[in-house]
Amino acid sequence: MKPLLETRKLTRFFGGLAAVNEVDLQVAESEILGLIGPNGAGKSTFFNLVSGFHPVTRGTIAFQGRDITGMKAHEVANLGIGRAFQAATLFMQLSVFDNVFNGFHRHYREPVWKAFLHSASVRREEQRARQKVKEIIDFMGLTDYADRKAQNLPHGHQKILGVCIAMATQPKLLLLDEPFTGMHPEETAVMMKVVGKIRDSGVTVVIVEHNMDAVMRLCDRIAVLNQGRKIAEGPPGEIARNPEVIEAYLGSDEEEP
Ligand SMILES: Nc1ncnc2c1ncn2[C@@H]1O[C@H](COP(=O)(O)OP(=O)(O)OP(=O)(O)O)[C@@H](O)[C@H]1O
Ligand SMILES: [Mg+2]
Known part of the structure; x- marks a missing residue:
């Protein structure tokens, strides 16, 4: 093969x-x-x-x-090809969910400017992205931490979040x-x-x-x-x-x- x-x-x-x-x-x-x-x-x-x-x-x-x-x-x-770094590259002030959501935005097909139009399709797209991010967080075992700021996670969970962000690019x-x-x-x-x-x-x-x-x-x-x-x-x-x-x-x- x-x-x-x-x-x-x-x-x-x-x-x-x-x-x-x-x-x-x-x-x-x-x-x-x-x-x-x-x-x-x-x-x-x-x-x-x-x-x-x-x-x-x-x-x-x-x-x-x-x-x-x-x-x-x-x-x-x-x-x-996804990648998690030797040193964690997290947005420390953001929640676990938002960190992964940022990693996912590549798959979020609507360009950002369209969000200003608040169209139904944009809302559907955002809903779809949020659902996918939730699935990744569940899969990686971080559900209980989803709303916590990255800076407040124990070291091990910060590293898992780093992997989670890499996984967000599927x-x-x-x-x-x-x-x-x-x-x-x-x-x-x-x-x-x-x-x-x-x-x-x-x-x-x-x-x-x-x-x-x-x-x-x-x-x-x-x-x-x-x-x-x-x-x-x-x-x-x-x-x-x-x-x-x-x-x-x-x-x-x-x-x-
Ligand atoms: N951007 C850079 N500019 C100059 N030299 C570099 C650069 N990046 C790495 N090197 C050098 O290349 C060599 C390999 O470094 P690398 O970071 O790939 O090693 P490593 O196997 O990852 O080591 P470690 O286990 O310590 O992380 C080292 O001698 C390092 O100093
Ligand atoms: Mg190295």
Whole structure:
């Protein structure tokens, strides 16, 4: 079967530094792929390239068999690649509902100026959008928090809200950058359930994460970056025993996989 996402020799230089270096990676439909590696390995840069935030230096990116290399971030998002950021990007003063509603507005077909006309069709459209946002919030388990300001949520729920906003664009492929960072074990367990549920709903997920326990339990497959290069790829058990992977982590003072 054709991969959902395929990069070939994907490369990005910052000055003389190859942050991502000739990375060939395939992501199959409906899998959860873990993308791991020590700090500075190029994981977030890889996401920035795939989602059109940074231009690539060399190499290609294909999504659903279509070359998307060089596309702008909003074009990539429109094709169905959603993304939650390493640092939460929430509107802290707004409610959970309004945060997700803002994320959804791309699907809200009527242009904003038409809202001034208060036509029946605009009201219907808004009603439809509100219903959809409510469904996403329910699906993500945030129903009880819908009216709370984002700033008043516990850290774990803020991270889930970040994923919720990415889900509001109704992606086929979801890129999660460190969804478990800073979470205590109960929050991690909730987030793991949420990610599993997202995959079960038919969305393919790529997770960048340092929490090895969560990665090993959640991912079907793992790819490892080190200094911009892919050094290993395989099932979690295999990756945890891979000498080159262990060496990469030992050399960086980080937790071993
Ligand atoms: N906008 C930028 N300008 C210059 N250098 C950058 C930029 N973004 C990333 N880099 C460099 O590229 C390399 C890879 O960084 P990246 O953020 O992709 O790593 P990472 O694997 O996500 O690390 P971490 O696990 O710490 O988040 C690093 O050396 C970093 O300093
Ligand atoms: Mg990063």
